[in-house]
Amino acid sequence: MSSVIDLLKSHRSIRKFTGKAIEPELMEELFNAGQSAATSSFLQGSTIIRVTNSEVREKIAELAGNQPYIIKAAEFMIFCADLKRAGNYCVDFDKPFEGDYTEHFIIATVDVALMAQSLVTAAESVGLGICYIGGIRNNPGTVSDLLDLPKGVYPVFGLCLGYPDQDPEIKPRLPLSVIVKKEAYNEDGDKEAIEEYDERIREYYRTRTGGGHGISWSEQVATLLSEKSRPHMKSFLADKGFKFR
């Protein structure tokens, strides 16, 4: 149908990379592609920090829960939501800074995700592999200190980028009937569709783990939502100036 659609449908996270570096000209093009994403209110509320220092990468890999691909990837970067850059101009134009509303947080966080995903699509289109790293939010304060992130800037996720040294299976997504609804929210038919999907996911994990115990999607997400999730984020964000007014 379209090579872009085929590319998007072939996505899978890559967690093993060859040692091959990414050419600087290509990196610049990937950043250009990322930056071309739509940006709410033209705020452009994202900042990318490239982490090249191997000691800092090792430290972040440990802080993110010992994820070795952070060290091995050709590139590792942290995507930050940034209200500081725009906020600086409130001072210049003698306006009160009111940039700590929940809405501003949403705007900046969405901007970051859109920019990252455009960069990711561009990277995958030239044969690179990627893995997002939400694990950096295990220790967002220490990660922020390592990168000198000021108030108004918070690390949303990391991204590993490099030439793949593995060819993992595509992870099946929920059936479209569960995701796409007509006119209004409803859960018609979802239970049955998810039961079938659970079986596909069990099989996916069994294959991936060489016959090991395959967990279903529903059990996996139920477990996720039954546990506390990074409860430090609320106070961390407040310290960074995101007050959620």
Ligand SMILES: Cc1cc2nc3c(=O)[nH]c(=O)nc-3n(C[C@H](O)[C@H](O)[C@H](O)COP(=O)(O)O)c2cc1C
């Ligand atoms: C914001 C975000 C954070 C993620 N954080 C991690 C991470 O810390 N470590 C990891 O190995 N994978 C991470 N992932 C990858 C997901 O586990 C993966 O996208 C999901 O299981 C679907 O698999 P796929 O990308 O291969 O299709 C993250 C994905 C996203 C979107």
